[in-house]
Amino acid sequence: MIDQVLMERFFRNECTAEEKAAVIKFLDENPDAIDLFLSESESYEIAGKLMPGISQQWLGKIHREAFEKASVVRLFRRLSVAAAVVIIAGFAIFKWQQERIKSINPPVIAVKESSQPGMVTYNNSTSKEENIILPDGSSIRLAAYSSVKYSSQFKQDRERIVYLDGQAFFDVKHDKARAFIVNAGDIATIDIGTTFRISNRKGEDNIRVRLFTGEVQVKLNGNNKVVIPNKGLLSPGDEFVYSKKLLTAYINRPSNKLLxxxxxxxxxxxxxxxxxxxxxxxxxxxxxxxxxxxxxxxxxxxxxxxxxxxxxxxxxxxxxxxxxxxxxxxxxxxxxxxxxxxxxxxx
The missing domain is CATH 3.55.50.30 (Phage tail protein beta-alpha-beta fold)
Structure with missing residues (x-):
């Protein structure tokens, strides 16, 4: 039976493996039940007794909760986002939460030296999005099972060129003298300082470039037969779509009439x-x-x-x-x- 004493022992990491499994199963099936065991003030009191690292990750002065109809999602500022629909706020859920959340601020992934001389490769073989900080200060949020590579002389090269296989979100540091170029399959996205996302996944026909801020230009790599609308220039909100099978390109430009x-x-x-x-x-x-x-x-x-x-x-x-x-x-x-x-x- 799950009672107050067992719940408090769980949050202090004092349970046996069998007891932990029972509590996790109970919380999975009854996410709202936590409010019956702990008030907000009690959750903060227990925070000081959790094992190291957990309090910093799950407890803070601000808690947020977003929910859609019957589904409830709770969020701590800059902490974790639910991969499905529920995060229980105010405390750590150990392995249970680790398998279900996607971090808003994921850790920087390890570098792997490319077999290609003079190149550095980041390969995200996990199921979670992870961060990369480039030598120029630009950042990449690399999606699961995706990879990027760039020159080992990236900071000194005349152009900042990155090669993408998969999907990634780019936040580029402005450098008027050196363009930032992302090569993804048949297309190249040229940018001097903005935020955008590129998707170039194996098995998918379309390569997509979605612009959030700033301005970019999309060009083709070695294929001059495809007509690129608007010379490939994108404004915030635009999405460039290129079909690898049909060799066609178009720009989705959302209408502002409904705003x-x-x-x-x-x-x-x-x-x-x-x-x-x-x-x-x-x-x-x-x-x-x-x-x-x-x-x-x-x-x-x-x-x-x-x-x-x-x-x-x-x-x-x-x-x-x-x-x-x-x-x-x-x-x-x-x-x-x-x-x-x-x-x-x-x-």
Whole structure:
């Protein structure tokens, strides 16, 4: 039987293997039951008694919870995102959580020297997304079972060239004198400082380039027969799609006609800004509206993309709008597209 004493022993890592298995099975089947055992204040008290490393990973001053209809997902700032639909906030779930979450801030993966002279290869053979920091300070979030490689003289080369096999998200450091180029199969994406995602997976026909901020240009590698629309120039929100079988290319450019502006235009002055604020099961559209007012930010969204999505969470005044929107988007399979003057949230 799962009782209060056993639960507290579990959180302090004092259970036997059999008891741990029983608790994990119970929490899998009854995720909401944790609220019956621990209040928020009690979870913080137990935090000081957890085994080293667990408190830092799972306990913090801010907890966030996003849920869609009956499914509940809880998020700690910059901690973990559920791979399915549930994270139980306020404490560590040991191996149970480790197999179900995808880290928002994954660790840098180990380097493998390429068999190709003068090249360095990063190979992510795990099932989780992992981070790479390039010599110029640019970063890559490398998807599962994907790889990238670049010159060992990357920082000194006239062009910063990366070769991708699989899928990755790129956050490029600006360098006006040296373009950043990603070669993915038949296409090359040229960028001087922005964020974008490229998908070039084996077994899939299409190579996709999705731009989030800045500007990029997509070109073909050695194939001049394919017509590239708009000379391959992408704006935030655009997705370039190239078919390896049909040798065709097009750009998905989402319409802004369905977007609405979040926030109230009736405010006579800056809104009151308390030290913290909390949402409790509010529709995600209302959350975005309030954040737009609170930060006096120009945010646009498509109501259909936020339908039947809800959010519960607590934020501090010191939290950045960018971090909050990124966390909310990650939980709800949305994209945050940033331009010079506005932010767009959409699928």
């Amino acid at each position: 609405v502006k979040a926030g109230s235009s009736k405010l006579s002055g800056p809104p009151a800004r308390p030290d913290w604020f909390k949402f409790n099961g509010q529709p995600l559209s209302e959350v975005i509206e309030q954040l737009a007012n609170y930060y006096q930010a120009e945010i646009y969204y498509n109501p259909a993309d936020l339908k039947d999505k809800y959010f519960t969470g607590k934020f501090d005044r010191t939290d950045s709008l960018e971090r909050m929107l990124d966390d909310i988007a990650s939980l709800n399979d949305l994209s945050v597209i940033k331009t010079k003057n506005k932010i767009i949230i959409r699928k």
